[in-house]
Amino acid sequence: MSDNKIYSINGPVITVKDTKDFEMLEMVYVGHNELLGEVISISKEYTTIQVYESTTSLKPGEPVFTTGTPISVTLGPGIMKNIFDGIERPLKDIAMKSGAFIEPGSNVEALDHKKMWDVTLKVKVGDQLLPGQIYGVVPETRLIEHRLMVPPTVSGTVIEVAEDGQYTINDCVVKIKDENDVTHELTLIQKWPIKTPRPIKKRLPISIPLITGQRVIDTLFPIAKGGTAAIPGGFGTGKTMTQHQLAKWCDADIIVYVGCGERGNEMTQVLEEFSELIDPKSNRPLLERTVLIANTSNMPVAAREASIYTGVTLAEYYRDMGYHVAMMADSTSRWAEALREISGRLEEMPAEEGFPAYLPSRIAQFYERAGYVENLNFTEGSVSIIGAVSPQGADFSEPVTQNTKRFVRCFWALDKQLAYIRHYSAINWNQSYSEYIVDLSRWYNKNISPRFLVNRKEITTLLAEENKLMEIVKLIGSDVLPDDQKLVIEIAKVIRVGFLQQNAFHKDDTYVPLEKQMKMMDVILYLNKKSREYLVSGKSLNMLLGTGIFEKITRMKYDVPNDDIGKLDDYFRLIENAIAKVY
Structure with missing residues (x-):
């Protein structure tokens, strides 16, 4: 038995009085059921411990056992295909042992010790x-x-x-x-403490894109391998759907998906869908290169904080082998809310909206663990972190979104209006940005074409012009605009509907290779160029619109298969024929 006894209990936070047996960030076992906990504060009189399991049955006077080691995960064969909770306990094994609910003190080995x-x-x-x-x-x-x-x-x-x-x-x-x-x-x-980044030889420059097959991401707002991205959006805007699509199609070797504080029914859907998904590259189940960490909103709040660190530690472990790993964190807002709740129970001085003053540094520490590195064994690997943010009421000015924005270099802002009109993915091109364009420019120029970034710039310019013109249209209508400005709106519509909007259920549109993305931009910009020349000659835009060429270009994403991109060349001739008809 231990001489250290529980003095007080406040939700997931307990205190032990008059002891010098504990170290900061030490893993401890609390109570007769030996609940897993971590030392988070030590003073002369009290030691404070956060418990990663439900403290419902705990009573003052129960023992607290020291271990002398920090909270660690077990790293080895058997991690892939597994579904863990926030502290690396396999949920399938727990279900076999204790049914649908996790019993306090469930002592289940992280990895199968009997399998050969x-x-x-x-x-x-x-x-x-x-x-x-x-x-x-x-x-x-x-x-x-x-x-x-x-x-x-x-x-x-x-x-x-x-x-x-x-x-x-x-x-x-x-x-x-x-x-x-x-x-x-x-x-x-081997064992590794989850809050300590695994050592590397050196960080390498970020210069290779993480190709996702999603046009709005790859073309307008690319993320690099080893990069960081945030997906902020209100309820129902498609954060989880976007992360699923990235997990399935991005060219990472391994996916680590962390469901942090999400609703139980939504997490169940995630787990079932991942079990059924087929990896398009190998035609094998996607789960064979995926590890899932499920920490639902009805699980103990302190374990949410651990789940993020558990996920990134597993990602770093596979990175050290020389793999490129993509980690999806859904959502970091729930993680921040867990920090806020524990901070409140510790009676710490609150900062903005009740979040602790150390929220920015915790977010920074998490995203800092991404990177493209040379490992200790001279292999190269990367961890890319894509974190969903769930601001209340889709208010991007709240602290979690604003602080995340400071530490990520890719911001994919999801728009409620786009989601409501079924524009997938609902990434708002006016609010989003990527700071990786310059880093990736040499790769695009060498591996795709120097035209790719030129086309991208022209596309973004047209979308920005349309945004300005729509302000005028809202006030006085589109009839007063001259034909050249109406053309901007029409071409922007082709870009929005025919290029940026994708159909996740269409075999040729759910994933689009970069070569096809560039060729589609070529066609749209050729339509813009020829239409502008047509207007300069004094002709009417309405006559050109009447040919139906704009609708044909909008539908090319469905009509041209990914394995026959050469068919896009036919659209240049279609544009010329349509314009020749109305001259």
């Missing part, structure tokens, strides 16, 4: 192993090869190597001796 894995070792006796070096591989799923790495704090000379074969995650497969003659046993797993 095929291990192929890549070292021999006498080899010198450095921190992070890959010493073996395991086929974790058909899509992901799990690379066994030396823990970042260990190095030495190999003194013993097991034969290739089947082992459990706890079996020792390699023994090394360090310079102090201490022997270290390397198994298939």
Whole structure:
């Protein structure tokens, strides 16, 4: 039994009086059920602990047990395809053990300790192993090869190597001796504290786009591999839908999806949909390269904070193997609300809208863990973080959105009006931005065409002009506008409906390769150029609109398959024929 007893309980926050046994950020077990907790404050008289499980049954006087270690996750084969809660407990195993609800103190191993894995070792006796070096591989799923790495704090000379074969995650497969003659046993797993970023060799410049196949993102507001993006939007604007689409189609090797404080029925839908999705690249289930972390709104509030850190630690682990990882956090607003609730219970001085004063630094620390890096084993990998933000009443001036905006370089603002008219994705092109254009320009010029960014600039200019003209139209109507300004509105409509709007259920429109995106821009801008020449000759815009060419160009996204982009060349001739008819 422990001499440390619970003194007071305030929701997920408990205190222990008159003890010096605890360290800051130490993992502890609270009460007879041994609930998982973390030390968050130590004073001369009181030690404060936040509990990551329901404290409903706790009573003052119950014991608190120290561990001497920080909150950590288990890293090894078996993470892929799994569904964890915020503190890396597998929900399927909990369901088998205790039914639909998580019992307090459910002590379930994060990874299966009985399953045998095929291990192929890549070292021999006498080899010198450095921190992070890959010493073996395991086929974790058909899509992901799990690379066994030396823990970042260990190095030495190999003194013993097991034969290739089947082992459990706890079996020792390699023994090394360090310079102090201490022997270290390397198994298939390692532990890592979730609030400590995993070490890297160096950060590399961000210069490669994370291709998503979504035109409004890839063309107007691209994100880079290793970059950060925020998706703010009110209720029903499509934040989760956008993240699903990115998870399915982006060219990351691995997806880490964290549902943080979302409604239970919505999270259930996410889990069911991910189980059914087929990876379009390999024709295998998408779950074979995905890990899901589900922390619903009815789960303990403190575990929301842990879920974000658990997710990013798993992402960094696979990055260290040389993979490109995309992490979806849905939503960081719920995480911030958890910080606010715990801060209130600790009676800390509130800042704007009751959020703690350290909210900006916590958001910064989270997004700072993204990046394109050279790992300790000289491989290259990246973690891209895409965080949804749920501002109340779609008010982007609230603290979480504003502070997130300070620390991300890509801002995809979802618009309620666009969502209501079924414009998917509902990213508002007037409020959104990407700061990665300059970083990615060399890649676009080399791998696609120098025309890509030229076309993008022209498209954004036309959309900005339309935005100004629509202010006039709202006041006095469109009839007073000259034909050249009416043309801007018509071309912008083609851009909005025919280019920016996508159909997630259409086989050729749900994902569009960059080459097709550029060719579509070529066609739209050619229509603009020829129409302008037509108007300069003194002709009427109404006659040109009567040919139906604008509608044909709008529908080209459906009529031209992705595997036959050359058909887009026919549209240049269609434009010329339409204009020749009305001359």
